[in-house]
Amino acid sequence: MITIPQVVEKIISAQPFLTEALVEGLINISSLARKIQSQVEQSVQKPVKIGAIIMALNRLAPSLEVKINPGLKDVITNVGDIIVRSQLADFTYKNSNTLIEKHTELLKSIGPNQEFFYTMVQGVFESNLVVSKSLKEKVEDTFAGEYLISKSDKLSSVTLKLPSSNSQQLGFYYYILKSIAWAGINIQEVVSTTNEFTLVVNDVDIDKTFSVLKNMGNH
Incomplete structure (x- = not known):
C-alpha cells in the first residue's frame, strides 16, 4: 500500500519549480499541504489530516536537496x-534540399572573419540561424x-564556457534554465555544444541575463 510520504514525494517531484521552491524554503508548508490534500487523499483512498501532510513535506525537503544538488554547485x-x-x-x-548549399555559400562569402557571430542549427523540419545583424541582408540574399518561417532582430546572446564535467552532472542545464525562468527572462533561442552554452534573448533582457548567469554560483 502506498504511504502518505510516498504520495507527497511523487506529487512534489513532478513539479520542478515547486521542488526548488520547497528546498529553498520559499513556500508556506501549511498552504502547500492544504493545496495537495485532495490529491493525497485520492491516492491513498482515505481521509488524510493536514498535519500528516505537513510532516511529510518537512521530512521531504532535505532529501530533495540531496537529490537535486549532488556536486551541482561545484x-x-x-x-x-x-x-x-x-x-x-x-x-x-524550412528545411530543403538546397538549404545546406546556401549555408555553405554564405559561409564562404563571409570568410574566416572572427568578428561575425554565426551559428546554424538544423532540426528535423527547420533550420535556425543566429547571426550578427550586419549579415542580415547577406543572409536574406x-x-x-x-x-522563411520567421525572423527577428534586436537580440543579444550570452555564451557560457562550460567545465568538462558538465555533461556528467545531472540537472546542470535545468539549473541554468530554471534561474533564467525565475528571473522572468524570455529565451529566444538556445545553442549548445559540448563545452559552450549560448542563450539568445531580447536586447532589453541582456543585462539581467548576464547578471543571473554571473551570480548562479552564489545561490
Whole structure:
C-alpha cells in the first residue's frame, strides 16, 4: 500500500519549480499541504489530516536537496568565461534540399572573419540561424527562394564556457534554465555544444541575463 510520504514525494517531484521552491524554503508548508490534500487523499483512498501532510513535506525537503544538488554547485561555480554579443538577428527556414548549399555559400562569402557571430542549427523540419545583424541582408540574399518561417532582430546572446564535467552532472542545464525562468527572462533561442552554452534573448533582457548567469554560483 502506498504511504502518505510516498504520495507527497511523487506529487512534489513532478513539479520542478515547486521542488526548488520547497528546498529553498520559499513556500508556506501549511498552504502547500492544504493545496495537495485532495490529491493525497485520492491516492491513498482515505481521509488524510493536514498535519500528516505537513510532516511529510518537512521530512521531504532535505532529501530533495540531496537529490537535486549532488556536486551541482561545484560545477556551476566552475563555469568559465561569460561572453556577451549584441546586435544579432534570428532566422528560421524550412528545411530543403538546397538549404545546406546556401549555408555553405554564405559561409564562404563571409570568410574566416572572427568578428561575425554565426551559428546554424538544423532540426528535423527547420533550420535556425543566429547571426550578427550586419549579415542580415547577406543572409536574406543568399537564402532567397527558401521558405522563411520567421525572423527577428534586436537580440543579444550570452555564451557560457562550460567545465568538462558538465555533461556528467545531472540537472546542470535545468539549473541554468530554471534561474533564467525565475528571473522572468524570455529565451529566444538556445545553442549548445559540448563545452559552450549560448542563450539568445531580447536586447532589453541582456543585462539581467548576464547578471543571473554571473551570480548562479552564489545561490
